[in-house]
Amino acid sequence: MSVTxxxxxxxxxxxxxxxxxxVVGAGVVGCAIAxxxxxxxxxxxxxxxxxxxGEGSSKANTAILHTGFDAVPGSLEARLVRxxxxxxxxxxxxxxxxxxxxxxxxxxWDEEQLAALxxxxxxxxxxxxxxxxxxxxxxxxxxxxxxxxxxxGALAVPDESVVCPWTTPLAYAxxxxxxxxxLHLDCPVEKVRPGGPAAPHRLITRxxxxxxxxxxxxxxxxxDAFDALVGRYDFTVTPRRGQLLVFDKFARGLVRHILxxxxxxxxxxxxxxxxxxxxxxxxxxxxxxxxxxxxxxxxEGLDAxxxxxxxxxxxxxxxxxxxxxxxLRAATGAEDYRIAAHPELRYVTVGGIRSTGLTxxxxxxxxxxxxxxxxxxxxxxxxxxxxVSMPNLGEAFPRPYRDAARIARDPAYGEIVxxxxxxxxxxxxxxxxxxxxxxxxxxxxxxxxxRAGRCQGFSCGATVRALFEERAR
Amino acid sequence: MTGGGVVERAVDVLVVxxxxxxxxxxxxxxxxxxxxxxxxxxxxxAGGVPRHCARGGFGAFxxxxxxxxxxxAAVRAGAVVRTGVGATGWAGPLTLEVxxxxxxxxxxxxxxxxxxxxxxxxxxxxxVPGSRPAGVFSTGELQQSVELFGLRRERIGRRAVVxxxxxxxxxxxxxxxxxxxxxxAVVSERPRGARLPVPVLxxxxxxxxxxxxxxxxxxxxxxxxxxxxxxxxTVVFTGDWIPDHExxxxxxxxxxxxxxxxxxxxxxxxxxxxxxxxxxxxxxxxPAVVAAAEGRAVADAVLARLAGAPWPGPGVPxxxxxxxxxxxxxxxxxxxxxxxxxxxxxxxxxVLTVEQDGxxxxxxxxxxxxxxxxxxxxxxxxxxxxxxxxxxxxxxxxKP
Ligand SMILES: Cc1cc2nc3c(=O)[nH]c(=O)nc-3n(C[C@H](O)[C@H](O)[C@H](O)COP(=O)(O)OP(=O)(O)OC[C@H]3O[C@@H](n4cnc5c(N)ncnc54)[C@H](O)[C@@H]3O)c2cc1C
Ligand SMILES: Cc1cc2nc3c(=O)[nH]c(=O)nc-3n(C[C@H](O)[C@H](O)[C@H](O)COP(=O)(O)OP(=O)(O)OC[C@H]3O[C@@H](n4cnc5c(N)ncnc54)[C@H](O)[C@@H]3O)c2cc1C
Numbered sequence: 001m002s003v004t005x006x007x008x009x010x011x012x013x014x015x016x017x018x019x020x021x022x023v024v025g026a027g028v029v030g031c032a033i034a035x036x037x038x039x040x041x042x043x044x045x046x047x048x049x050x051x052x053x054g055e056g057s058s059k060a061n062t063a064i065l066h067t068g069f070d071a072v073p074g075s076l077e078a079r080l081v082r083x084x085x086x087x088x089x090x091x092x093x094x095x096x097x098x099x100x101x102x103x104x105x106x107x108x109w110d111e112e113q114l115a116a117l118x119x120x121x122x123x124x125x126x127x128x129x130x131x132x133x134x135x136x137x138x139x140x141x142x143x144x145x146x147x148x149x150x151x152x153g154a155l156a157v158p159d160e161s162v163v164c165p166w167t168t169p170l171a172y173a174x175x176x177x178x179x180x181x182x183l184h185l186d187c188p189v190e191k192v193r194p195g196g197p198a199a200p201h202r203l204i205t206r207x208x209x210x211x212x213x214x215x216x217x218x219x220x221x222x223x224d225a226f227d228a229l230v231g232r233y234d235f236t237v238t239p240r241r242g243q244l245l246v247f248d249k250f251a252r253g254l255v256r257h258i259l260x261x262x263x264x265x266x267x268x269x270x271x272x273x274x275x276x277x278x279x280x281x282x283x284x285x286x287x288x289x290x291x292x293x294x295x296x297x298x299x300e301g302l303d304a305x306x307x308x309x310x311x312x313x314x315x316x317x318x319x320x321x322x323x324x325x326x327x328l329r330a331a332t333g334a335e336d337y338r339i340a341a342h343p344e345l346r347y348v349t350v351g352g353i354r355s356t357g358l359t360x361x362x363x364x365x366x367x368x369x370x371x372x373x374x375x376x377x378x379x380x381x382x383x384x385x386x387x388v389s390m391p392n393l394g395e396a397f398p399r400p401y402r403d404a405a406r407i408a409r410d411p412a413y414g415e416i417v418x419x420x421x422x423x424x425x426x427x428x429x430x431x432x433x434x435x436x437x438x439x440x441x442x443x444x445x446x447x448x449x450x451r452a453g454r455c456q457g458f459s460c461g462a463t464v465r466a467l468f469e470e471r472a473r
Numbered sequence: 474m475t476g477g478g479v480v481e482r483a484v485d486v487l488v489v490x491x492x493x494x495x496x497x498x499x500x501x502x503x504x505x506x507x508x509x510x511x512x513x514x515x516x517x518x519a520g521g522v523p524r525h526c527a528r529g530g531f532g533a534f535x536x537x538x539x540x541x542x543x544x545x546a547a548v549r550a551g552a553v554v555r556t557g558v559g560a561t562g563w564a565g566p567l568t569l570e571v572x573x574x575x576x577x578x579x580x581x582x583x584x585x586x587x588x589x590x591x592x593x594x595x596x597x598x599x600x601v602p603g604s605r606p607a608g609v610f611s612t613g614e615l616q617q618s619v620e621l622f623g624l625r626r627e628r629i630g631r632r633a634v635v636x637x638x639x640x641x642x643x644x645x646x647x648x649x650x651x652x653x654x655x656x657x658a659v660v661s662e663r664p665r666g667a668r669l670p671v672p673v674l675x676x677x678x679x680x681x682x683x684x685x686x687x688x689x690x691x692x693x694x695x696x697x698x699x700x701x702x703x704x705x706x707t708v709v710f711t712g713d714w715i716p717d718h719e720x721x722x723x724x725x726x727x728x729x730x731x732x733x734x735x736x737x738x739x740x741x742x743x744x745x746x747x748x749x750x751x752x753x754x755x756x757x758x759x760p761a762v763v764a765a766a767e768g769r770a771v772a773d774a775v776l777a778r779l780a781g782a783p784w785p786g787p788g789v790p791x792x793x794x795x796x797x798x799x800x801x802x803x804x805x806x807x808x809x810x811x812x813x814x815x816x817x818x819x820x821x822x823x824v825l826t827v828e829q830d831g832x833x834x835x836x837x838x839x840x841x842x843x844x845x846x847x848x849x850x851x852x853x854x855x856x857x858x859x860x861x862x863x864x865x866x867x868x869x870x871x872k873p
Contacts, residue, residue: 246597250722293685296604320715324597325605401561404478404577411574416559419515420719422572441607454719456595461610462617462624469628 003183003436005051010182012211018200019045019182021372022212024189024226027058028165029350029357030218031172032365037372038179041380045210046173046181047203049188051439054169056220058358059446060295060327062244062284063275064258065089065099065161066359069124069132075336078127081356084363088168089161091362095175097167098276098394104160104258105135105143107312108152113262117155120262124157131158146254148314160258164276165358166446167390172361174435178386183436184210192229194345201346214346214377216368221292221330223338223351230345235338235352239292239328242284243301245309246323247316248454249395251280254315270308272316277421277449278395279322282309288331295326322454329355339364341371348372391427393449400424417467418460420453428464432471444468479577486775487569487582488512488552489560489720492521493761494752495588496543497768498775499552505776510552511580513571515559519544521590522753523761525616528647531761537620539761563724567747584747584775587721587735588768591753593641594713596682601710603682606689608707612645615709619652626653630707634691635671636679638663639712639846641758646671649709657705660693663845665819682708714757721750731792731799732756738788739802739809739856740774741767746784749775756801759813759848770810789829789859795869796820798845805866809856816843816870823870825851830864838873 012018021037023030026048034046050056065088068081092099108114121132135143135154143156177183184207191204192215200211219226224237252274261269272282285301302324310317330352332338338352348371350364357364373379392399400406400413401422407414412426431438431447438444441451441464450464451457457464485508488495495512496519503510518524520540523531531539548554558573568581593611608630610618618624633654635645638661646656646669656671664676676696683690683702690702716734718726726743729736734755735743741751751771752764778784788806793799798817802809816823820843827835835855843849851868859866 296681296683297602299602299680302600302602320594321598321600322595324600324602401559401572402577407572407574407576408478414572414574414576415557416515416561416572419559422559422561454595454598455592455613455717456597456611458592458595458611458613461614462622465618465624466622 003177003185005185005439007207009184009187009205009208009210012209018211018213019043020212021045021214021216021377022047022203022210023216023218024203025056025218025220026053026169026173026183026185027056027218027220027357028054028169028172028361029220029353029364030216031169031176032361033216033218033350033368034176034181035172035179035385036365036369038176038181039382039385041383044176044181045212046176046183047187047189047205047210048183048185051186052443053173053183053185053436054166054446057327057329058165058169060244060325061165061358062242062271062273062281063162063165063358064273065163066356067129067157067159068127068356068359069129069157070120070263071127071356072335073123073126076339077336077356077360080337080360080363080367082128084360087362088163088359091171092163095171095388096390096392097171098164098392098397099161100274100276100394100396101159101161102257102274104157104260105140106155106157106260106262107140107147108154108262109150110152113264114152116262116264117153120155129157129159132156144256144259146313146315148311162258162274162276163358164393167393168358168361170436170447171388171390175385175388177435178388185439189226189229194230214372214375216372217347217349217351220353221328223330223349227349227351230347232342232349234340234349235332235334237292237351238331238333239289239294240331241287241289241294241326241328243297243305243326244281244283244324245302245305245321246275246325247280247282248320248322249278251316251319252278254313255280259312270305272309272312276394276396277452280316282316284327292328295328297324297326301326320454322456323452339367339371341375343375346375346377348375391430391448400427417463418450418453420455420459421449423448423450425467428467432468441465441468479579481579481581483581484509484511485582485779486510486584486586487580488586488588489569490514490521490588490590490752490754491519491544491554491556492588492590492752492764493523493539493543494754494764494768495521495586496547496554497765498586498588498751498771499554500547500550501769501772502775503547503551505772507776507779512547512552512554513558513560514554514556517557519554519556522613525620526644527620528644543765560720566745584749584778586771586775587748587750587754588752589717589720589754591714591716591757593711594715596710598715599710599713601679601682603692604684606682606684606687608684608688609682610707610709612641612648612709612711615645616648619648624652629654630705631655632657632705633707633709634703634705635659635709635711637661637711637713638666642711643667643669645709645711654707657703660691664696714753716754716757718754721754724748726750729799729803732801732803736803737801738785738804738806740806741771741802742774742784742806744787747778756799756813756815789861789863790865792865792867794867795871796823797868797870800868805856805859809853812851812853812856813848814851814868815848816845819844820870820872822873824873826869826871827855827866828869829859829866834858834866843870
């Protein structure tokens with residue numbers, strides 16, 4: 001069990017020392033696959049280009065734990081979202097990842113959208129969701145009193161939830177590492193020399209060569225580029241940008257459900273949803289780009305979001321904005337994931353995990369391991385994973401700063417450092433000493449929420465940085 | 474709050490925030506025999522923002538000197554100043570929930586004085602688009618990094634751009650230079666302003682932040698409409714204040730729309746009986762002496778409250794018109810000793826008009842020039858003529 005960030009990789013050149021499986025890409029999907037592999041007596045490596053897990057698409061999504069009610073019936077995505085959603089809800093309960101089952105409302109703003117609701121209910125039923133129900137305009141107003149004028153009705157989807165997108169991949173990675181997986185960060189794989197029938201593959205990374213018998217591509221936006229390294233050209237990833245606005249916690253009282261748009265001819269439209277951190281988010285936009293690094297926001301994008309938000313929830317726009325960000329979805333032109341097993345290469349591609357990868361992650365992990373077995377990997381007997389318990393970042397669950405018993409045992413939990421988010425010195429200390437410690441202040445933010453609040457560091461930034469640098473030295 | 478062991482306590486006056494305003498209030502109240510006067514400060518050191526303004530600008534003092542003096546004065550007068558103690562919520566109308574390393578408390582007071590200060594709006598709150606690189610600061614974070622933690626060029630950056638046109642932009646420039654950081658330019662939306670020891674792009678706007686991982690530049694549109702990239706690895710967003718009104722709002726204290734601070738009457742009473750508000754919490758940044766004067770001034774009304782004086786009704790709202798951005802106090806319950814108003818821009822010898830229900834209470838030409846970065850204190854004799862049963866009082870500034 002180890003996490004490395006620098007220096008040479010472990011020597012895998014001697015016979016029998018190669019990894020059994022290497023998963024490339026430590027987003028939520030790669031972390032879930034590595035965790036699933038950790039159940040077996042295998043030598044597993046998780047290799048990531050950036051300095052932390054979850055730095056790609058996984059850190060910047062809308063954080064909804066989908067039911068899959070609107071997936072394409074019969075698709076692999078529909079099945080894995082449905083299964084993954086249930087698995088993650090259970091896993092979250094077990095590990096302390098915050099989930100709030102707030103439910104969703106598909107709000108119809110015109111007659112056409114209203115007329116579409118029965119069709120969506122039928123689609124949901126075909127996806128196994130029979131709990132949807134129609135809400136008329138008056139009923140909707142009672143459910144969401146702050147909705148703007150003109151809403152005609154809604155389809156209620158009771159089981160949709162919001163989840164913490166930051167602790168989820170962190171929990172997987174932590175559990176994988178504690179169960180024996182080697183996590184190599186700052187380690188982009190630049191070339192692949194596929195092995196022959198008996199010889200391991202050689203992965204040429206910036207930190208040296210890594211040999212592995214089986215290989216998994218979980219490279220997110222770069223899944224096509226990685227495929228190309230082994231000579232596969234099955235699909236192209238088009239980055240589809242989603243810009244989002246996160247509003248102050250004072251907005252949380254304005255909305256009770258995930259307010260989804262009715263999908264129509266003009267695309268999916270933007271949603272308004274509570275976050276488990278007690279904010280409200282508005283977004284995402286949908287812009288097809290060709291730059292896989294274009295995670296910036298734009299003036300036009302933000303203006304468009306605000307215009308739509310003003311219509312859905314006018315009072316939202318009176319609140320302060322806490323954060324602006326953008327994420328990229330891995331669109332491939334197909335209405336499904338691009339998962340493919342290549343037995344001749346002892347290689348599985350888990351690509352095209354578009355806008356549902358957080359929800360489906362655990363099911364993707366299980367599915368990938370099944371494919372690896374089909375590809376010839378001997379799984380061996382199952383063994384239990386190391387139990388993990390994640391720090392709670394959710395506002396609906398007890399936080400350390402309000403826990404008298406915990407403070408009595410350890411006064412560091414009574415010392416609030418980040419005041420807006422009420423993050424204590426104890427939590428920052430724990431994150432810095434954790435199994436997969438943060439590499440940057442942003443990594444620390446995703447583990448503790450320090451500096452993620454309304455002041456964005458005006459009050460606490462200098463102190464948090466000092467704590468981080470003290471540890472890093 | 475969970476678990477046993479929450480300590481219940483009572484005090485006479487609870488002051489939240491040990492900045493110039495809260496400390497001045499506590500000093501006067503303790504000296505006047507208000508009983509147990511307790512000041513809560515969430516930082517490890519009391520003194521508020523001046524602690525990290527390591528320069529002149531506070532009368533004869535540097536910021537830290539000013540802060541130390543204010544703390545000493547409060548303690549000497551008999552107030553209890555507790556640091557590392559954060560007020561996190563309310564358990565009753567005059568009961569605050571508190572977290573400290575020593576444990577959780579619920580403190581009930583006979584009067585609560587909120588003095589929680591203000592902060593600069595962040596880059597996100599200003600909706601500045603672009604990437605999310607490292608190297609983005611507010612003046613508050615910058616000053617603390619340099620003055621309290623000794624950060625220098627190697628850890629801040631080599632070349633900075635400062636954004637803003639309030640006086641605090643000048644402080645940001647000074648702090649950066651002290652830390653050895655080159656200041657490439659100040660980008661100021663206002664067409665005019667004081668001279669600075671660095672290039673100032675006036676009438677210019679930041680369009681976008683550029684850079685992966687680390688900031689590499691800011692895209693700026695100049696007064697001539699042309700855009701260009703200013704190369705830098707650090708940017709400081711200054712000014713654009715918002716009161717730290719979290720505690721006030723969660724306590725149900727109504728805010729003024731224009732200032733986003735609690736709506737107070739001339740004696741700094743909020744609309745919630747027993748709860749007062751002073752200092753930058755009311756409207757963003759004024760010089761420390763102004764905040765401290767408000768702290769001293771609130772004491773009379775607090776003492777009256779402790780002696781059983783009734784809490785006045787909401788009074789007559791005061792609203793801003795013309796080129797007035799905000800006015801404080803926000804409601805009149807009787808004559809006002811002072812009045813503070815902020816112009817929204819520069820005007821030469823503007824006309825100040827005060828009206829109620831179409832009746833002109835006061836009209837005067839102000840001498841000299843008013844500007845957006847400094848408050849105006851007009852005469853207040855007319856406040857005695859306000860009809861307590863009438864409509865809102867509108868205060869305007871107009872071009873002559
Ligand atoms: C705006 C937006 C909203 C979304 N909303 C939701 C939602 O509400 N619910 C939901 O379930 N899903 C949502 N998603 C989708 C979800 O975020 C993604 O499906 C998921 O994060 C994809 O994870 P991943 O691991 O495949 O990719 P990533 O997180 O991008 O991980 C891939 C990793 O591979 C690494 N990598 C790439 N190439 C190499 C290489 N050669 N060597 C080493 N490492 C490499 C990258 O550095 C990266 O860390 C949303 C996505 C976006 C963008
Ligand atoms: C960057 C900057 C530069 C400045 N430069 C100058 C200058 O050169 N000259 C000048 O005269 N003025 C200057 N000022 C203005 C001056 O600092 C303020 O006028 C003065 O500090 C205001 O006092 P205050 O007590 O209202 O607020 P603050 O000084 O902000 O004090 C508020 C205090 O309340 C505490 N607090 C907040 N919430 C809680 C809570 N829930 N529980 C416990 N404690 C809490 C905070 O930690 C803080 O210590 C500057 C301000 C800034 C921000």
